[in-house]
Amino acid sequence: AGEGKRIAFFVSDLSNVFHQSQASAAEKYAMDKYGAEVVVFDGQADSAVMTQNVDQIVAGGFDAATLHIWDAEAATPGVNDALDEGIVMTSFFSPITDTGIPTARSDEASVSFEMGAQMATAWKEAHPDKPIVMVQLGWPNHTEVNSGRTSPFVEGVMSVDPGAENLGALDSSKGQEAAKQIVVDLLTQRPEVNLIYSEASNLTVGTMAGLSQLGRGKFEDGKPLTEIVASVDFDAVEFDQVFDPNSSLKVSMGLPPLETAQGRIDLIMDVLDGNVEAKAEPAQEYFYKAYTISYWSMEKDDAQDWLSAQFGG
């Protein structure tokens, strides 16, 4: 059905490894399976850019689009325009208000919750006398990150230890160096912090560098010494650390780029073929699984398999 079609494939931030892999997987998959051409639109982590990209769908003569946009409201007018032109519209991540187009999303919240719970349990087990103090590094002013990562994580920790102290989320949007600086400064002044949720793999690199600079970041044979770290966007670099019994990075949210990319393309084709309604009230949602990659609940070999399946490594 997709022969010769042009598909606009949105990602929020191409500098993120997950999105990068997702984008290239989509290009390949669409061409191989449907003979369709994928054009990637990079949102550059900027709502304004994402919004202006939506209008390019009509102007650029696309046949279909799968959006990834943080502020769904911003896309509504553009999506309605595109629907009027008969363009197939789908969304990834967040449903676009009032448009009724089908949405594919990853279930991040449950993974974040589970990671929080696992970390709290492990800490309590190792140090029953030391109260839990947690912190998150990411995007405190970001609706989707907040609802998919920050809040459920805190809830997960609280579900195990209602008395846990939450220092809150610190803005690390500037990247690796910022994350490192924050960890160094924060843990110098608040050495008692022991659960850290670093909300992107990129930030985790900075977090671990900061920890090592302070002489922290270590486990002893599977037992936490000073803190436990969780991450998002599990990748080959994190693989070694998560399964190293002496590193404090122990859990990570595995977002499957291959699965997600294929799902997003398939959804478009389903709409084109009429298998899925172009619009529905309320909008139809399709979930892609996010995985909890954990030192405690996953075998190393399974993680390896997952990696090669999802990243083709």
Added chain:
Amino acid sequence: MSSLTENIPQSLQREKMSDEGFITSLVVIVAVALFLLASLLVPNFFQWQNVVNLVTNNWAVISLGIFVSFLLVSGNFDLSVGGIVALSGVLSVWFAQSPDGANALSSGLGMPYPLAILCALIGALAIGAMNALFVVRLGIPSIIVTLGTMMVARGIAQVITQGSQRNTNLPDEFGFLGNLTMFGTSVKLPVVLMLLLFLVAVFVERKMVFGRITYWIGANPEAATLSGINRSWHITKLYLFSAAVAGMVGILLASEFKSGFSNRGTLMEFDALVIALLGGIAITGGFGSVIGMFFGAIILAVVTSAATGMVLSPDWQFILKAIAVFLAIVTQTWAVARRNR
């Protein structure tokens, strides 16, 4: 009047401190005062480790600030350094990545690491040479040129990484330089290199002909030329040095994080400019000191560190930063105005 001064030994005749010395010491005082203030407000702030952090967290931007300051003193901007940091980092990774990766971003040129560093540095120098070419040879205002080359450098880094990063398939020794700790402390090689570079810069600026020439050019470029100073060559050298330092910073950061990230050092050129200005270097050239720049960086670092320690939300962080910079700069202008009254 001359009879009055004749009896005084020459050493005493040097009037009160120069304006430069005055502003520089003022910056130092403000930095220390802010640190003490933060110590009062933030629990656990007052400790040695925190002072160390102020320096270690900022080695990159201070390193860049050194030649940005020199160039500023000579009357030229260098906004390209942030782009060069990204470019040289990405290049060093790309050159060192083994060529047999599974996809485009995991395969590189497979050079031995030292050669990769050398080639990455050459890439950085090429940008510096471009700056010099456009500014010196073609006479285009440096702010336009370096804004352009910043984008070109970062643009090349983005193309090489397809807008993302390269962090796989790297040789083991890749992470060595950036993570080498020194003297059995947690202080790493890049920080020590920065301090060395800083001390050399202070010496060059205060005591050496090279430093003075920079001031002469900034104070009056035409008079400098007519006084026999080879202005083009001097500015060219400054741009090359600046690019070399930025290139080294990029390589070290890539090594520290074991990744070549095309967005690394975003807005770092601005941070370098800001600390220089905050440190009392005149945007019009011919005035200022790298010592001021160093403590300008410390002022900002104190604010960031205190805000982090208090786990401030971004809104209050921005507001706090505004207030602190405001106070620092108002103190400066006020004190100078009083002094010159």
Added chain:
Amino acid sequence: MTGPQTHTVLSVSGLTKDYPGVRAVDDVSFAIEGGTVHCLVGENGAGKSTLVKMLTGALDPTSGSMSVNGNEYTPNSPQDARKGGVATLFQELHVVDELTVLENLTLGMERSWFGFLVKSELEERAVKTLAAIEPSIDPSARVSRLSVAQKQIIEIARAASSGANIIIMDEPTAALSEREVERLFGVIRRLRENDVTVIYISHKLDEIFELGDNVTVLRDGKHIVTKPLADVDGRSELIEMMIGRTVFQSYSPRGTVGNKVVLKAQGLTTSLLKDVSFDIKEGEIVGFYGLVGAGKTEIARALYGADSFEGAVDFKGKPVGRTPTAAIASGIALVPEERRTQGLFTNLTIRENIPVMNLPRVSRGGVFKAADVQDAAHQYVEQLSIATSSIEKHTEKLSGGNQQKVVFAKCLFSNAELLLLDEPTRGVDVGAKSEIYDIIKDLADQGNAVAVFSSELEEILGICDRVFLMFDGHLQEEIPNGPDVDISHILNVVTGGQESVAQ
């Protein structure tokens, strides 16, 4: 000379201005009569410019008072002063290069209607005044394309047409040609006929006598005398009042001119110069004389490698490299035409200014020898009697003439064997002038060669052994200096007179 009924338009009393470490103006009181040209004279640093700045509101007096037409006068800004009827032409150029001539002429005085500019009679008057002084300047041209002299003329026209009844001019003729000076004087006389008062500052005493009604002499910031010029007994009395002694300069042939040619220029050609050839001998002082734009500066800059040119220059038998760096290295130094923009580092101190042209002399291995730098500064401050409280003074805070001496010091420090001096005494007072002439002669006596590029004939004939006459880029003629030089012949040649071929 003055009208039947005289009235005071401006008076100052007990006026004092202190700078840190200097009392620039010290308890000065005098009165100026309406409709006169009132001259203000004094050595470099006597306080003339400072006095003017207080009159125009650019500076606040430390103490004392001023009054205009009998009313107390306390201007806060030049605009205030303008409202009080006082317009000023400052010593430094103040035109906006980016605007047109016309826009500059009306700057700050435009008429507007809801923020939009409208034409006014002021505009017409300004254009007329400009045409009267220098008709060749196109009012719609961009000022950036004009020469220094032309810019100066624009400022003069602006002040003269501003409708003010008091106009202050601080060395307006420093950069003007004689023709332009004549025209300017015409304008000033016309202003005086219209009952405008002109306060005129100049180091050129002939101008003072030609133009002035009354004169006020300042020395070391103090008021010495105010009296009608008619009562002044010639230059020598004026000079004595200014500097407390008399000076004379007249040319006396020096026996030290050698026979060895040190510099040989052959066929110098640029967009302005046409095939200029000459040579300079060891121990000789040569002069280049011509009107503004004749090409004097161009020759100096070419010899120095500051501009590109065709032709050949040999110094001591070797070709000179074509950059200032190379020129200095082979022993040539230049005192440039404009001290503020080309000679000085104004925001640096005297100490920091002096060593720049000879860095090896005060450094080893790229590191300064701090004591040597200090000593050099002290030595030249003393040798050239630069009036300053300290070698750490920023050169922008020196008076115009003392700035020129610092530029001179810079060049002397380079130990050059050939000195190119472009308008070496522009803005320098008579006392300092003769000091500079002595220095020049000393240098030549020691075997160095000196080339003086000047538009002041008196200067040329006062010190040069040989004179080259320039017109329109051509070296017209070479004449030896001596007691019987024919001045009318010289003037004929430099204004383009054709009949002179050989002497």
Added chain:
Amino acid sequence: MTSYSNQTSSAARFTSFLRNYYIYFVLVAVVVLLSTANLDQFALFERGNFLYKRNIINILRVSAPLLVMAGAFTLLMVSGYIDLSVGSAMSLSAVVYAMLAINGVPFIPAFALTVLVGVLLGAVNGFLVVRLNITPVIATLITLSLFKGVALLLVQDGVSAIKSGNFLKIPGWFNDYGRAKVLFDLPAAFWVAVAVTLALIVVQNRGKLGKYAAATGGNPTAAKLSGINTGRTVFLLYVIVGASAALAGIARSSFMSLGDPLSGDGMELTAILVVLLGGTAFSGGEGKVLRSFVGALIIMMLTVGMLTIVPAYYQTLVIGSALLAAAASNHLVSRKGKES
């Protein structure tokens, strides 16, 4: 002498022609480049091609915020000053505008109040620079941080923007200003940008403010000594820039249907880029409003128009090279004229 000056004036006329119009050549070059780059896939003027009407409209529509700011920013830079806070001022205005609207304030008063806020923000900058005498770069960096902080403060924690939520809803008219077709299928925001630009062109060429800006930037001492109140000139220019940043914020906000406290991030750089591309000297004195407007169009065409041709990660490289090429050709041309 007269023949000499005549000769230069014909060469000079050619030079100044090139200098004045080079930006239009760049514009044409970019349009040609973008519209031919896709030729193998699409015929000219067809759907999907660059010169397709819909595309042009899109580009002009999203350009409104930048276009409305370019003129005021140019005048400020002509006067030798700079405002790095425009991005933050724009964000803050966007947030304020959305807050007013979501709380039931109708379009006209919400619009007017927001512009007033912009004026206020500009006045803060003017105060810091003129009154407190702080270097413009530092002063506006302070307000960059301050305005951004306040904008974030106005938005609830953990939420990225002022937008429809459980209790409050962005009104239906909200995105008309930035999207509804008013004239030639373009929204009001674009026409306001055009009107502002035209007004500023008149101010620059016929107004006292324009002349004073040039004088202040060209030679501040001369301007002051001529009796121009340069402080007031600069203050006024900051206020105008503030107001235009507010207009940009409104345009962006109504285009996105929400008030995003980060929506102006990086705008200061884009504005500088645009103005420099238009040939304004950073040192002040020179620059033309219209040329910056065209510069803004070029930048927006490159960023938006290139999207469908090459991957987005080529953007920075292309824009950087364009800036260098434009600057180089501009300066080479004007230099050649000077030498001849």
